Amino acid sequence: MAFTPESGDALVVVDVQRDFCPGGSLAVPEGDQVVPVINRLAPRFRTVVTTHDSHPSDHSSFERHGGPWPDHCVEGTPGWELHPDLKVDPHHQVFKGRDRETDGYSGWSPELADFLAHRGTTRVVVVGLALDYCVQATALDARAAGHEVLVLTDATRAVNVNPDDGERALDALRAAGVHEDRAEG
Numbered sequence: 273m274a275f276t277p278e279s280g281d282a283l284v285v286v287d288v289q290r291d292f293c294p295g296g297s298l299a300v301p302e303g304d305q306v307v308p309v310i311n312r313l314a315p316r317f318r319t320v321v322t323t324h325d326s327h328p329s330d331h332s333s334f335e336r337h338g339g340p341w342p343d344h345c346v347e348g349t350p351g352w353e354l355h356p357d358l359k360v361d362p363h364h365q366v367f368k369g370r371d372r373e374t375d376g377y378s379g380w381s382p383e384l385a386d387f388l389a390h391r392g393t394t395r396v397v398v399v400g401l402a403l404d405y406c407v408q409a410t411a412l413d414a415r416a417a418g419h420e421v422l423v424l425t426d427a428t429r430a431v432n433v434n435p436d437d438g439e440r441a442l443d444a445l446r447a448a449g450v451h452e453d454r455a456e457g
C-alpha cells in the first residue's frame with residue numbers, strides 16, 4: 273500500500289543534486305532513481321523543504337584538503353544544482369556545508385526547526401541522498417530535536433563506500449526511533 277502523507281507531515285528532500293547522481297563527481301549508485309519517486313510524492317505534502325549541499329571550493333571534506341570526498345557541490349557550479357528532472361516547489365530551502373571546517377552532512381538547523389514549527393509540522397519525512405550520510409544525519413538530528421521522523425526507503429539511496437553502509441544507516445535510524453516505510457508499493 274502506498275504511503276499517505278498526513279496533514280502535519282513535512283517532506284525534507286535531501287541533496288538531490290547533480291553531483292550526487294550518476295555522472296556527478298560523487299555519484300550515489302542509482303541516485304537519480306529517487307527523482308521520479310520524489311516528483312510523485314512531493315505534491316501530496318503541505319510542506320516541502322529542499323536541502324542543498326553547498327560547499328566553498330576549499331572545503332575540508334575534499335580529498336585535496338585532507339577529507340574523504342572528491343570535490344562536490346561547490347556552490348554555483350553545475351554539480352551543485354538540483355537534478356534537472358526534479359520537480360519540487362519547496363516552501364523552504366536549506367543551504368548547508370558552507371562552513372569550511374564542518375562536514376555539513378545534516379540539513380537540520382534551528383532555523384529549519386523554527387520554520388517547521390510555524391508550519392505546524394508534527395512529523396518529518398526524510399528522503400533523498402545519500403542514505404548513509406546526509407539523509408541519516410538529517411533524520412537523526414530531527415529525531416534528537418524531538419520530532420517523529422520517517423524515512424521512505426524507496427526514495428533514498430546509499431553511497432555504500434562499504435557495501436553494507438546503507439543497512440548500517442537503517443540500523444542506526446531504527447535504534448534512534450526513526451520509522452521507515454516505502455513511498456510506493
Ligand code: ZN
Pocket residue numbers: 325326327333344345369375376
Ligand atoms: Zn558535501
